[in-house]
Amino acid sequence: MNLDFSTLESLRKNHPGWRLLRADSAPLVVSFLHKTFVEPNVRSLPQADLSEALEDELYALRERFGTGKFPRHALEYLNEWASNDQGWLRKFYPPDSDEPHFDLTPSTEKAIVWLESLTARAFIGTESRLLTLFELLRQMVQGSETDPQMRTAGLQKRRNEIDEQIARIQQGDLRVLDDTALKDRFQQFVTLARELLSDFREVEHNFRNLDRQVRERITLWEGTKGTLLDDILGQRDAIAESDQGRSFRAFWDFLMSQSRQEELSSLLAQVVQLPPVAATKPDRRLNRVHYDWLEASEHTQRTVAQLSQQLRRFIDDQVYLENRRIMNILRSIEIHAVAVRNQQPAGDFMAIADTRATLELPMERPLYSPPLKPFIASNLIEIGDAEVDVEALFSQVVIDKAKLRGYLRQALQKHNHITLRALVDLHPLEHGLAELVAYLQLAADSAKAVFDEEHIDPLAWQDKHGNWKSAEMPRVIFVR
Numbered sequence: 435m436n437l438d439f440s441t442l443e444s445l446r447k448n449h450p451g452w453r454l455l456r457a458d459s460a461p462l463v464v465s466f467l468h469k470t471f472v473e474p475n476v477r478s479l480p481q482a483d484l485s486e487a488l489e490d491e492l493y494a495l496r497e498r499f500g501t502g503k504f505p506r507h508a509l510e511y512l513n514e515w516a517s518n519d520q521g522w523l524r525k526f527y528p529p530d531s532d533e534p535h536f537d538l539t540p541s542t543e544k545a546i547v548w549l550e551s552l553t554a555r556a557f558i559g560t561e562s563r564l565l566t567l568f569e570l571l572r573q574m575v576q577g578s579e580t581d582p583q584m585r586t587a588g589l590q591k592r593r594n595e596i597d598e599q600i601a602r603i604q605q606g607d608l609r610v611l612d613d614t615a616l617k618d619r620f621q622q623f624v625t626l627a628r629e630l631l632s633d634f635r636e637v638e639h640n641f642r643n644l645d646r647q648v649r650e651r652i653t654l655w656e657g658t659k660g661t662l663l664d665d666i667l668g669q670r671d672a673i674a675e676s677d678q679g680r681s682f683r684a685f686w687d688f689l690m691s692q693s694r695q696e697e698l699s700s701l702l703a704q705v706v707q708l709p710p711v712a713a714t715k716p717d718r719r720l721n722r723v724h725y726d727w728l729e730a731s732e733h734t735q736r737t738v739a740q741l742s743q744q745l746r747r748f749i750d751d752q753v754y755l756e757n758r759r760i761m762n763i764l765r766s767i768e769i770h771a772v773a774v775r776n777q778q779p780a781g782d783f784m785a786i787a788d789t790r791a792t793l794e795l796p797m798e799r800p801l802y803s804p805p806l807k808p809f810i811a812s813n814l815i816e817i818g819d820a821e822v823d824v825e826a827l828f829s830q831v832v833i834d835k836a837k838l839r840g841y842l843r844q845a846l847q848k849h850n851h852i853t854l855r856a857l858v859d860l861h862p863l864e865h866g867l868a869e870l871v872a873y874l875q876l877a878a879d880s881a882k883a884v885f886d887e888e889h890i891d892p893l894a895w896q897d898k899h900g901n902w903k904s905a906e907m908p909r910v911i912f913v914r
Contacts, residue, residue, distance in 0.1 A: 450521035
């Protein structure tokens with residue numbers, strides 16, 4: 435962005451973050467929102483809880499600075515902060531709730547993070563950031579190399595360096611990081627972890643802006659419905675395939691791995707117990723920062739799913755109104771037809787678009803084909819005795835689809851969506867492949883099931899003889 439005079443003047447007047455820094459009540463707003471949202475990593479709060487917390491904060495300030503300090507009620511301040519004139523909070527109604535909720539806007543969080551950076555730091559590390567820059571450059575160069583020999587040479591060089599380190603360790607030359615290096619790298623980790631948490635709120639805000647643009651386009655659309663749907667779906671695919679969408683999907687897939695979560699938990703527990711790091715008295719929430727990442731990213735995923743459901747209902751409403759308008763037109767035609775039934779108008783009553791007769795030549799008709807007479811053999815049935823295994827008549831497997839729907843309905847009461855693999859883990863397959871096919875038929879017949887061809891889920895079950903069998907299939911997601 436070009437920071438010329440006009441751009442900065444526009445930002446000073448219109449940007450909510452700059453408006454917050456200029457406000458006289460900035461100390462109250464920033465301190466309260468930081469303590470309520472940023473520090474505990476809370477995504478949204480009901481109006482009653484947030485208003486009660488602000489009342490306690492205002493009471494403490496009045497006891498300290500006098501009763502004339504901040505005389506209004508807490509709810510008035512919250513509504514003012516969420517107004518379009520300020521834009522520091524977002525006030526909304528979540529699904530299935532009639533109580534308003536509040537959440538930080540990305541601009542407010544940026545202002546709070548910038549204010550945090552103004553405080554003096556006792557230790558400023560630079561080595562870890564330089565190493566991070568070198569590692570990023572090395573990954574970009576090696577990841578974009580297309581020559582197999584050059585790529586092999588780079589890997590060979592890294593292997594030689596690792597072999598040299600192993601040889602030095604075996605000889606007793608064990609080099610460890612000193613206290614300064616540990617503090618430097620831990621400070622860099624804390625900074626990146628907090629920045630990552632703040633990025634999720636901006637990603638969610640971008641998805642919300644996309645949904646608002648799509649709704650405006652639907653409202654003002656004057657073309658055909660098919661063209662509109664093609665345009666909307668194409669735009670959503672473009673967002674999913676954009677750099678931001680791909681990066682978010684890669685982050686989600688990486689963090690959803692159970693092995694990665696266990697590795698992160700183990701590494702965090704070991705790092706926090708190091709004496710130089712423990713001496714800095716790190717925040718206890720750092721021990722579960724990866725779970726905060728998961729919670730923030732899952733909240734973003736739920737927001738995207740809710741926006742998709744609301745968009746579907748919005749399109750259905752538009753279709754209903756269009757069908758209603760068509761029925762009103764047909765009804766008007768019928769009323770006018772009944773009105774002129776006994777009073778035929780003079781002159782030309784209607785026009786025929788085509789006055790030519792449709793010709794059908796005799797040779798264009800298919801020739802007569804006599805039906806085939808079936809030959810029925812009248813053989814006599816002889817009475818006899820034979821040994822027949824009738825066990826197959828009683829070993830037929832009948833899949834109770836109503837029971838499977840009950841399992842699915844019970845799981846969706848606790849979750850907004852569930853995969854077929856997770857559902858099978860909750861209720862193992864009793865009839866093997868036949869029951870799995872029944873689940874797939876339920877997904878194919880349901881409009882609220884999604885087949886994800888990009889992800890493959892393994893499924894396993896045990897047959898009646900105790901043998902384990904497995905199958906791999908595209909991921910099936912059932913949505914509430």
